[in-house]
Amino acid sequence: MSRLDSFINRVTAQRACLNYLAPLVAAMPGPVLELGLGNGRTYSHLRELFPTRDIWVFEFEVAAHPDSIPPDHLLILGDFRKTIPAAPAWIGAPAPLIHADFGSGHADKTAAMAAWLGPRLRPLLARGGYVASDQPLQVDDTEIVPLPPGAVAGSYNLRRSL
Template identity: 40%
Template sequence: MTRLDSVIRRLTAQRDLLDWATREIDAHGLVLEVGLGNGRTYDHLRSRLPNREIYAFERALAAHPDCIPPEKYLMMGDVFETLPMFTERFGAGSVALAHVDIGTGDEEANRQLAKRLSPLLENLLQRGGLLVADRAFDLPNCTDISSQTNVAEGRYFVYRR
């Protein structure tokens, strides 16, 4: 598989899972985009969920100008500071869907990041809430349902609280 094939497969899995998750989620609860980046997946989420409140987390704003969330929904700063503040504000169990895409090319750093983020995100998920992520998370109170989706094993991950 070439690197181009690999990128295409990853992005296809990402889009397919976001489409699946936006059909699956509860009618109530907040939606989080953790890692706004260029704003591509945020744009996709808001097009699929036009009536939902979507909060985007980012530490260095570099999104396409058309994909910058309204100020009220943009949580600027390091997620290890902004997620606890968000939990204080909205409460544990307030989130119906969290999409997490904050990895880099450094796999060890990504593993550590996911390990540290796991309890923060798990605490925010409501009962039945979904975490969709570009890597595996360690969520003892959630079920890994990645294999129940049509996405190839190990390409993208889904957990249900």
């Protein structure tokens, strides 16, 4: 598969998954978490889907489109390895939706981060909440959820807390 096809599959699946999950978490309290701001495209989409919720954003450094920069009080800068373990105390409530999109061209580094991150998301996730991610993640007490229509199999990953 070309990198263009792979990119299109990923962003198409992102939109399909986030659109699918929005009504499923609508009745659940709590913030949304965005791990990996990047250009801010998925953050922009989350803001449209969740206009009244706090969306906490985790990122090394801001390099997003000017229209998609989170407010300072919801932006946690630094390496996930430092910020994620401290995040439950800062945020104060479990999240019904965690979106994690952190892959890069460095397959080894991305796989190592996925292996480290998955177990660390459990304390941040509400019971019955969902994790949508570009990488497969192992999160305790969650089950895999099939991708919604419009997402190519294997192009994204969904898990639901038990």
